[in-house]
Amino acid sequence: MAKSAKKAAPGTIAQNRRARHDYFIEQKFEAGVMLMGWEVKSIRDGKVQLAEAYVQLHKGEAYLAGCNITPLLSASTHVIAEPQRVRKLLLHAKELAQLFSASQQKGYTIIPLAMYWKGNKVKCEIALGKGKKQHDKRDSLKQKDWQRDKQRLFKTTVR
Numbered sequence: 001m002a003k004s005a006k007k008a009a010p011g012t013i014a015q016n017r018r019a020r021h022d023y024f025i026e027q028k029f030e031a032g033v034m035l036m037g038w039e040v041k042s043i044r045d046g047k048v049q050l051a052e053a054y055v056q057l058h059k060g061e062a063y064l065a066g067c068n069i070t071p072l073l074s075a076s077t078h079v080i081a082e083p084q085r086v087r088k089l090l091l092h093a094k095e096l097a098q099l100f101s102a103s104q105q106k107g108y109t110i111i112p113l114a115m116y117w118k119g120n121k122v123k124c125e126i127a128l129g130k131g132k133k134q135h136d137k138r139d140s141l142k143q144k145d146w147q148r149d150k151q152r153l154f155k156t157t158v159r
Contacts, residue, residue: 014049015113018051019111023131024129024131028127030123030124030126031095031124031125032121033087037079047070050115053111054112055112056086061088062088067084109131110127113127
């Protein structure tokens, strides 16, 4: 029997599962995303990927780069759809200052974790993360396996 994918929270559009494997998550932020009409339609259809996405800071503003939103075939003919375009993230000035100062430290980066609906707006959960070394990743996997085994043992002993 094949493994079933984990169910995402309602309203979740896309998740970057690789980010939690590669980084220690220090602090999370919620950011709005500036989108075009065709992008919103594609997002409603679930055609978004955050796997290779990252956040870059430029001139006091945050941008989501590397996020792929595949255009629908029925997109308007007069609009040139660019799936990999850089999209502006909407954050408060204090949050931007905090992200900028933290990202200047060695080993810290800003990564998108998830994209979701909040009302009729698309929000992006971004996080300040510190890169994991290879031995940290192995330890995390061991810990995850142990938690799963512990749950399995607990289920069998309770019955």
